Structure formats: C-alpha cells, structure tokens
Amino acid sequence: MSLLEEDTGRKQIAQRRRMDFILHILFVICTSIGVLALMALMVDIIMDGIMRFAPDLFTNYPSRRASQAGMKSAIVGSLYMLLIMAPLSFILGVGAAIFLEEYAKKNRLTRLIQLNISTLAGVPSIVYGILGLTLFVRGLALERSLLSGALTMTLLVLPIIIVSAQEAIRAVPKARRDASFALGATKWQTVSRSVMPSALPGVLTGVILALSRAIGETAPLVMIGGLTYVAFLPESILDSFTVMPIQIYNWISRPNEAFHELAAAGIIVLLIMLLLMNFAAILLRNKYQKNV
Amino acid sequence: MQTLIEIKKLNLFYTAFHALKNVSLEIPEKAITAFIGPSGCGKSTLLRTLNRMNDMIPGTRIEGTIAIGGTDIYSNEVDVETLRKKVGMVFQQPNPFPKSIYDNIAYGPRLHGIRSRQQLDEIVENSLKASVLWDEVKDHLKRSAFSLSGGQQQRLCIARALAVNPDILLMDEATSALDPISTLKIEELAQELKDRYTIVMVTHNMHQAARVSNQTVFFLNGEVVEYADTEKLFSNPSDQRTEDYISGRFG
C-alpha cells in the first residue's frame, strides 16, 4: 500500500482542508458576534450604573428624588419571592416529573399531557400573568400579594422544571434501576434510593436555571400588580410587594436621566444575582459529575 | 439431588413473539446449572422469569408454572419483592450504584429494614468475604465503587446480591465483559458458592459451562433441546443439534 496517492486524491484533500478552514473561521465569527454584543451591553450598563452601585442602593427605599432612591424593597421582594417559589416549584415540578417518567403508563393520555407540558414551557409569560390574575388575585382572593406573585411565577417555571427533571431522570441508566429491583426494592425505594440520587444534580441544575429565569421576569408580575413604589418590606406573604425587574422598568421609563443611572445600577445587581445562580448550577454539576 | 426450581410447560410471549416454547425443567438445589445456546434462543428470558424481572417489560405474557421450593412464584400470594430477595441476580455488565463500596452492599439489607450499624457492618464484611473481595477492599470501604476494576466491580455486585441472603443466584453472562483472569476468579467463586446457593448461569462460553456447571441445558429457538449432566451433555449428547452446537458447527 502506498501512502503517497496520485494527484487527484491530493487535490481533493487540499480542497477539504480549505473547506474546514473556512468553516472554522465562520464559526469563530458567529461566536464573536454573540460575545461582542453581550460585552457591549455589559460595558454600557456598567458605565452608566457603576456610580450608583453603592450601599445606598441596597439600604434605601424608592423615592421621588433620584439622589435618595434605592431598591431595598425590590431586592428583598425578589428574595422572598424566590424563597416561596423554590420549594414549591421543586416539589411540584420534580413530583410531576417522577410521576410521568416512572409511574405513568406510556399511553395516549400520558403523551397528551407530555405534549401539553412541553408547549406550556413556551407560552409567553404574560399569559401566566393573566392566569395568575384570574386564579390567585381574584379567584382565591389573595389580592395583589407576594403569595399571588410567587404562585404565578411557580406556574411559569413549572413546565421548564418538569421537562428538565424528566430529562435528568431519563438519563439514569436502566442498569441502575434493574440492580435495585433485583435486590427486592419496591418502585418507590428504587426511585428514591437509586434513581433520584443519580438524577439530582441534573434536576437541581434545571431548577436553578428555571428560577433564574423567574428572577428576571417582569410581565406576569406587572399583570398581577406588583407595585412600583413600595416603601416598606413585606411582613407577611399577603402584603403587597415589588421585585427588581419591576423597579428597574419603572426607573427606566422616567424622563429624569438620574433615574436611568439607577436603573443601570439595578441591572448590575440583577446580573450579579443571575451570575451567582448560574455559577451555583455549574458547581453543582461538577461536584456530582465525578461520582455519577 | 433435590429439585428446587420446577418449571412446567412454560410459554412466554413478548406481545406476539413466542420467546419460550413449552419449557419444562427441574433445577436441583445447591448446584450450578448452565443455560447455553445461540444468541436469541431465550436463555436470558428464562432466567428473568425466575425472579420475575420480565414483569417490568410491557406486553410480556406467560403461561405455565414456575415453582420454587413448591410455591408457585406467579401466584397472587407471592410478592415480587420477597421473591427477588430470595432469588438474587448478577447482570452481564457490572452495575454498581454510584455509592461507596459499603453502601453498595448495604443497599439491599437497608431496603429490607436493617438499620443497625453493627448488623450492617457484619453483613458487609461477610458478603465481601463470601465473594472473595474483602482482602482487596477492607481498608477503603468508603471509596466509590467505581474506583474498582471491572472484575472487582462484578464481585462487588455478587456480594451485593448475597447481602440480602438469597437461596438462588442468577448470573446472566456475568463474565462476558471481563478479562480472562477476572473470569477465572468469578468461576472459582461460583464453585465455592454452590455449597450454599443454587446457581443458575447463562453463558455464551461452552468451555465455561463445561468447566463450572453440574447440569447444562441447551436451548434452541425458545425450546429446550437437551438437559443433562454437564459431563454427559458434552461428552455424549443424545441430540444431533446439541452435538452440532457444542462441536462448533453453528451458533
């Protein structure tokens, strides 16, 4: 066998290499456009907001005077919202995922439910706002409260959590279930002791990413009446509330330039929070990937 | 030898596919019985009927009876959890849990309600000794089971099966993913275990069946062609098809 082929073979290889090179460059350009746009956005926001990114922002309530305004009530509102949403959406979402993956018969009804959930994951968030308004604010007479907001947001993230948890559960090798059943485990023992421990990092990553989406959502909360001027901290889950994106939206829509700087500072806070959550998701994944 | 497992006129269907045809077998206790036959002839299927792992495959239907120690294992009075506790299984690919060596072995006993640390320690030690793994792992029981070699993992899986104190051990090509030395170790282990357990093994390797088993069953297309003492079956088969198979003429 000869490793030196005749000319036509060589020409063809040279051509393939050129194609390779061109595509490589093309992909680098695509990536760069995305990264550059993001960088530009970040730089712009940081330049605008860094002056107001100061302790006052965290300790002051909103105010008519830009120089005194802060977003204490919005930050606390967002955190409270997370605290209510996280356990609720975790339990409901993971419970539904376990049911669909492990218990439900694979029949037409299940497939219909599955299709619905996947579709719900893509429904515009304002629709959830309308649903929340009807269901929680009016229907259950919870008023424009923190609880109404948290329940609405739970509905919003639920489909995302269910779908991602299902994927994590499905990724657990069948051999691991068989090993458990063969030892005489019941269904629930197998799910809770073998399947879920293996699926948990994936499940938690999905939950965190879904929650970080909720943190940035504005529309449904505006719909159910998150207030824009809250000069107190909610003392119970039935108090009215505001959250960071609403506060930011409010500041941006004012004509006074000083408020725009405040808004930029608010965005920095929001971005840091999102970054931390994503970072936590990555840590979690790495920590568990080692022993899966 | 006393019969432990009695299979009578067993037929198994995967939806429309007739996978086991009129199988009748008496498997003696405290001995090694080997299932041999070409790929797809139903060896694994029959093995899985013995601990009812087939129950979980949708569309499976069986006719006939399987009695273990005189009790019909498909009757309503038998719960599968108890059956599987009594009939352990080792799979083709070692499948430890992503847990420590200790927790792998303790998994079964914990399922069945054993909580006391002392009792668990004892079970872990005894099971690992029984599968001849103890000396290799006794100093790092807290390490992940994945830190073991393939052969060690398979012996861990055997120890895990033994930890719930079964009477019967099913092994489905338990050595086919292993190197020759690990294979030999598992074969020796099986020899040792047969004094205390009834072992049913599926193997693709006829030499293995000849080396380790007491009885051999030869299957073809879901039917039992020949069932005899291993020595007799390999030296003087009574069916032409058996002879063709063991002399390597097909399969």
Ligand SMILES: Nc1ncnc2c1ncn2[C@@H]1O[C@H](COP(=O)(O)OP(=O)(O)OP(=O)(O)O)[C@@H](O)[C@H]1O
């Ligand atoms: N879950 C299933 N659904 C449908 N048919 C199946 C299923 N499992 C096995 N079969 C079929 O049943 C027959 C017997 O399969 P089985 O796995 O018992 O064979 P085997 O003798 O163990 O083969 P191998 O030596 O390759 O493991 C095969 O024809 C196979 O295609």
Ligand SMILES: [Mg+2]
């Ligand atoms: Mg098989």
